[in-house]
Amino acid sequence: MLQKIDTDNQNQNSQLEVPKILLNKVTYRISLLICLVILFISVIVIVLLEDERKWLVLFPISSIIIILLVIWHTGIIKKHLKDLYYYASLSKENEQILHRLVYYNSLTGLPNRKMILDEADRLINRKKAEKFYLAYIDLDDFRRINEAAGYNVGDEILCSVARRWSSLKRNNDILGHLGADEFYLLITDYMQHNALINYIESFRRALNDHIDVFGKEYHVSASFGIAEYPNDGKDITTLVRSSLIAMNTAKSQGKNHIQFFTYEMQLEVLRKLQIENGLLYSMKNNELYMVYQPMYNCDSMKLRGFEALARWRYPGLGSISPSQFIPIAEETGVIVDLGKWIIKEVLSKFMKFQSTYQKKR
Numbered sequence: 122m123l124q125k126i127d128t129d130n131q132n133q134n135s136q137l138e139v140p141k142i143l144l145n146k147v148t149y150r151i152s153l154l155i156c157l158v159i160l161f162i163s164v165i166v167i168v169l170l171e172d173e174r175k176w177l178v179l180f181p182i183s184s185i186i187i188i189l190l191v192i193w194h195t196g197i198i199k200k201h202l203k204d205l206y207y208y209a210s211l212s213k214e215n216e217q218i219l220h221r222l223v224y225y226n227s228l229t230g231l232p233n234r235k236m237i238l239d240e241a242d243r244l245i246n247r248k249k250a251e252k253f254y255l256a257y258i259d260l261d262d263f264r265r266i267n268e269a270a271g272y273n274v275g276d277e278i279l280c281s282v283a284r285r286w287s288s289l290k291r292n293n294d295i296l297g298h299l300g301a302d303e304f305y306l307l308i309t310d311y312m313q314h315n316a317l318i319n320y321i322e323s324f325r326r327a328l329n330d331h332i333d334v335f336g337k338e339y340h341v342s343a344s345f346g347i348a349e350y351p352n353d354g355k356d357i358t359t360l361v362r363s364s365l366i367a368m369n370t371a372k373s374q375g376k377n378h379i380q381f382f383t384y385e386m387q388l389e390v391l392r393k394l395q396i397e398n399g400l401l402y403s404m405k406n407n408e409l410y411m412v413y414q415p416m417y418n419c420d421s422m423k424l425r426g427f428e429a430l431a432r433w434r435y436p437g438l439g440s441i442s443p444s445q446f447i448p449i450a451e452e453t454g455v456i457v458d459l460g461k462w463i464i465k466e467v468l469s470k471f472m473k474f475q476s477t478y479q480k481k482r
Contacts (some may be wrong), residue, residue, distance in 0.1 A: 151272035174284040228276055229283035237297035237305045242357050244309060245350065256306040257346040257364035259340060261376040263302035266339060277334045285327045291320075304343075321345055321379050344368050347447060353382045366390055390436075397449050399435050404462050409433050413464050429467045431459070 166353035224236040232240075244253050260282070267275040283298060290296045290306065296303040312320065325345060331338040346368025354360035363382040369390075405411050413427040433441045450456040 153264070156424065207439050226300065229280055229298045229302075231283055231298040232295055232421050233297060234299045234305070237295060237299075237307055238357055238361070240295055240309075241307055241350075241360065244307075245355075245357060250351065251312040252352075253322075254308040254312070254317065255348050255350070255360050255364045256308065257348075257361070257368040258304040258306060258324070258343050259368055259372070260302035261342045261344055261372070263341065266341070270334075270337075270339070274334050274337075274339070278332050278339055281332045281334070282328065282341065286324055289323050289327060317347075318379065321347065325377070325379060344371040345379040346371055346382065347379070348382045363387070393449065395438065395440060396435070396446055397453055400446055400450055400453065400455050401434075403435070404458065405434055408435060409459075411463070411470065413470070427471075429463065431463055 213408075223431075224232060226233045241253075241255060244251075246404050261312055263275065266278065279298070279302070283296070283304075286296055286304070291308075293309045295305075295307040295309070297307065299305060306321075306324070308317070308320070325343060328343055331340050333339075346364045346366065348354060348360050348367060349364035350360055353363040366386050367380045370386050371378040374380070382420040399408075410432055412430045412432055414430060415424055416426045416428055417423065418425045430448075431443060433443075433446055435441050447456070
């Protein structure tokens with residue numbers, strides 16, 4: 122792509138105006154002037170002098186030869202200059218293509234992750250650091266559209282979303298497309314809290330109207346996570362992480378929400394990560410245990426069984442509620458091994474119960 126040289130480009134560039142470098146050179150003009158002066162003097166000498174000095178005709182002949190050589194050499198140099206000018210223009214074109222490949226998303230034409238992060242880093246490194254905001258935007262359940270309607274429909278929806286949001290952003294702000302269904306909005310200066318909420322809300326409401334693609338209507342929504350510099354991060358890595366945490370929190374609250382980052386969110390993420398890591402070794406370390414809740418028949422008032430409940434005592438965090446570690450076990454796939462362990466533990470325990478009960482009878 123960067124080496125595309127075709128006939129149309131050659132014809133177009135061959136008609137480009139070559140800078141008249143040689144004609145602006147003093148040495149070139151002086152050389153031509155000297156040749157013309159020699160030619161003029163030689164002609165005068167031939168006319169005025171005697172016949173025996175007609176050999177001076179060599180002077181005008183030599184001058185003509187010099188002039189012809191200069192013109193010939195000038196033509197060669199102009200040809201080389203034209204080639205250099207053509208390849209310089211081609212290099213400039215390829216440089217622009219490379220710039221778009223590096224800094225823009227090929228689907229939507231919006232700035233990509235690198236450009237957004239570079240610009241945010243530039244804002245951070247300003248002499249006078251001022252507040253700005255980074256909004257992490259993720260379309261909700263967009264994978265289902267790709268799976269149901271196909272990626273070509275998904276691409277058209279992404280382009281339509283990009284156009285709607287581009288019409289809403291302020292001139293100084295940057296809307297970027299990270300890839301897939303993820304976007305960034307870099308708000309480059311400070312805004313009052315209410316004004317900021319209204320500004321982001323306009324992006325959220327822009328998706329309320331359906332999107333027509335190939336004669337069908339599609340509805341999409343988005344979750345927004347907002348991080349503020351420098352309160353939520355003093356470097357670009359921390360700022361991006363904070364906006365991502367806020368966006369995931371918005372999704373966990375039902376999606377189609379706007380969420381500002383708080384320190385409590387980060388603590389919750391760290392706690393969840395700690396639980397996730399600890400859960401992998403909880404069965405090996407005998408940290409899990411079962412409790413049994415008796416179940417009675419209300420009519421006969423007799424015991425009819427037990428409900429087996431899993432509990433986890435995690436060193437350092439204490440007792441972890443099943444409502445916390447069961448969803449994490451499902452997300453990580455540990456739920457399969459956990460289920461096997463529970464079944465084995467319960468059956469072993471009830472075999473002991475049955476054996477003890479029968480002996481007493």
